[in-house]
Amino acid sequence: MLQLNPLAAMVLAAVSGLWLLSRRRWKSRAQGNPLPPGPPSKLLIGNILHVSPKQPWFKLYEYKKQYGDLVFFYGLGNNVLVLNTMEAVSDLLDKRGNIYSHRPEFTVVGELMALGQSMPLLPYGNEWRAHRKLAHVALSPGAVKQYHELQEDLAALLNKAILNKPEEFFSHYIAQVQLSILAHETMDMIGKATVPGAYLADLIPICKLLKHLPSWFPFHKEARLGRAMIDEFVTKPYEHVKHDLSVGEAKPSLTQRLLSSEKVEGLDNYEHRVKWTAGASAMYGAGGETTYSTVLLYIMLMAMHPEIQSADRLPVIADRSQMPYLPAVTKETMRWHLILPLNDVYFKGTTVLPNVWAIALESDGKYDPESFIPKRFLDSSIQPIDPNLYAFGFGRRICPGQYLAQNSLFVIMANLASAFDIFPPAEGKIEPSFGPNLVSYPEPFKCIIKPRSASKATLVESRAGQCNV
Numbered sequence: 001m002l003q004l005n006p007l008a009a010m011v012l013a014a015v016s017g018l019w020l021l022s023r024r025r026w027k028s029r030a031q032g033n034p035l036p037p038g039p040p041s042k043l044l045i046g047n048i049l050h051v052s053p054k055q056p057w058f059k060l061y062e063y064k065k066q067y068g069d070l071v072f073f074y075g076l077g078n079n080v081l082v083l084n085t086m087e088a089v090s091d092l093l094d095k096r097g098n099i100y101s102h103r104p105e106f107t108v109v110g111e112l113m114a115l116g117q118s119m120p121l122l123p124y125g126n127e128w129r130a131h132r133k134l135a136h137v138a139l140s141p142g143a144v145k146q147y148h149e150l151q152e153d154l155a156a157l158l159n160k161a162i163l164n165k166p167e168e169f170f171s172h173y174i175a176q177v178q179l180s181i182l183a184h185e186t187m188d189m190i191g192k193a194t195v196p197g198a199y200l201a202d203l204i205p206i207c208k209l210l211k212h213l214p215s216w217f218p219f220h221k222e223a224r225l226g227r228a229m230i231d232e233f234v235t236k237p238y239e240h241v242k243h244d245l246s247v248g249e250a251k252p253s254l255t256q257r258l259l260s261s262e263k264v265e266g267l268d269n270y271e272h273r274v275k276w277t278a279g280a281s282a283m284y285g286a287g288g289e290t291t292y293s294t295v296l297l298y299i300m301l302m303a304m305h306p307e308i309q310s311a312d313r314l315p316v317i318a319d320r321s322q323m324p325y326l327p328a329v330t331k332e333t334m335r336w337h338l339i340l341p342l343n344d345v346y347f348k349g350t351t352v353l354p355n356v357w358a359i360a361l362e363s364d365g366k367y368d369p370e371s372f373i374p375k376r377f378l379d380s381s382i383q384p385i386d387p388n389l390y391a392f393g394f395g396r397r398i399c400p401g402q403y404l405a406q407n408s409l410f411v412i413m414a415n416l417a418s419a420f421d422i423f424p425p426a427e428g429k430i431e432p433s434f435g436p437n438l439v440s441y442p443e444p445f446k447c448i449i450k451p452r453s454a455s456k457a458t459l460v461e462s463r464a465g466q467c468n469v
């Protein structure tokens with residue numbers, strides 16, 4: 001009898017499986033079944049390879065122009081449905097959120113590195129619900145008020161750091177939110193590993209079997225390292241807050257809020273869940289990546305458009321309703337470059353991808369969609385879609401940190417706008433470019449940041465002196 005070694009058997013099983021799956025789709029199209037259109041396909045590999053794993057949003061935007069509101073990709077055991085309009089996204093992900101709220105499985109980062117226990121990767125179900133309940137306690141619109149003072153202090157300290165060393169603006173914010181080297185490296189590793197298709201085992205379902213290969217295979221080594229980094233990243237800050245609570249010195253934070261408030265009713269395994277909810281939030285947003293990259297993007301856009309900056313005192317979060325121009329600048333910053341351009345859900349074998357990039361670039365009928373023009377959000381003759389409706393995701397998976405993030409963005413941007421003028425670099429000009437990770441933040445760039453006046457500089461110094469952090 002023919003003896004196959006395990007690897008050859010897996011490869012054979014993979015190829016046969018793919019061939020069968022691909023034939024089914026191929027036949028379905030040939031029989032006129034109503035699959036949405038997509039780029040031309042080939043037997044065995046379908047058309048999935050038209051979705052590049054590197055910054056796929058650019059190509060997907062082109063496909064929208066070519067194939068319309070819904071575009072379908074398949075092959076190598078994957079089905080991907082791309083939704084290109086707000087209507088399509090809202091029909092599926094908001095109105096039918098009960099079925100479109102699963103996540104695709106990530107074998108390497110989710111299972112082998114154990115990140116699958118964090119909220120963003122948890123499947124839709126009881127464990128995920130428990131994490132969302134906890135997140136709601138700490139991050140609901142009412143709960144985030146308790147962080148106002150802290151956020152205002154952090155914005156004031158950022159202003160001071162920039163005043164003292166304006167040329168180091170790129171790293172101040174990281175220092176500000178106390179992202180240690182470990183956190184930064186872990187975030188970078190997670191950011192790379194969670195881009196769809198980063199590992200073969202995630203791109204080709206049958207390759208999930210690769211996880212059964214002996215532990216000396218190189219990708220197992222990489223996974224073990226990743227697992228240890230993630231574990232330390234989640235456990236260390238948690239233990240730190242627990243210690244501070246025990247000696248009565250804990251500062252406001254998600255973990256502090258959840259450990260010091262009444263336990264949420266009906267939740268067992270409380271500490272483990274708190275640790276992972278706070279850890280996941282740290283990883284996904286509060287850790288800084290999302291807010292940090294939006295702030296960097298804002299500085300970059302201000303340097304490219306110095307004509308639109310002005311303000312005359314250091315603002316607080318309560319000022320938001322009296323400052324209509326700044327929210328317009330914030331919205332336009334979020335629209336002009338989405339820092340989380342991919343967020344997908346999973347339903348019965350199909351990954352559903354709201355193409356937020358294409359939605360952001362949808363024409364408002366008046367202003368060029370690719371240009372940075374904040375006044376589009378103040379012009380009553382048009383109704384551009386508010387980026388807050390798509391930048392934070394959709395349906396039941398919508399970002400639980402959005403209220404905290406909106407406050408952070410407002411207070412940081414308002415403080416920067418009030419204290420500094422931001423100009424392009426003395427030599428050359430800024431050519432915007434962005435990293436390839438899940439959070440797509442600006443690549444380092446140079447600009448000139450100067451205090452508006454000597455009195456502004458004094459105000460920045462004295463406000464920073466009153467901080468409690």
Ligand code: HEM
Nearest residue numbers: 119120281284285286290291343344391392393399401405
């Ligand atoms: C500008 C800042 C932010 C942006 C643009 C943003 C955007 C998003 C988006 C688009 C999603 C949905 C992702 C998906 O469906 O795959 C998401 C999910 C999430 N965000 Fe945020 N976020 C921001 C800040 C924050 C903050 C400050 C926190 C926590 C304090 C946070 C915690 C989370 C968590 C835990 C999830 C996963 C939710 C789930 O899967 O149920 N985010 N965010």
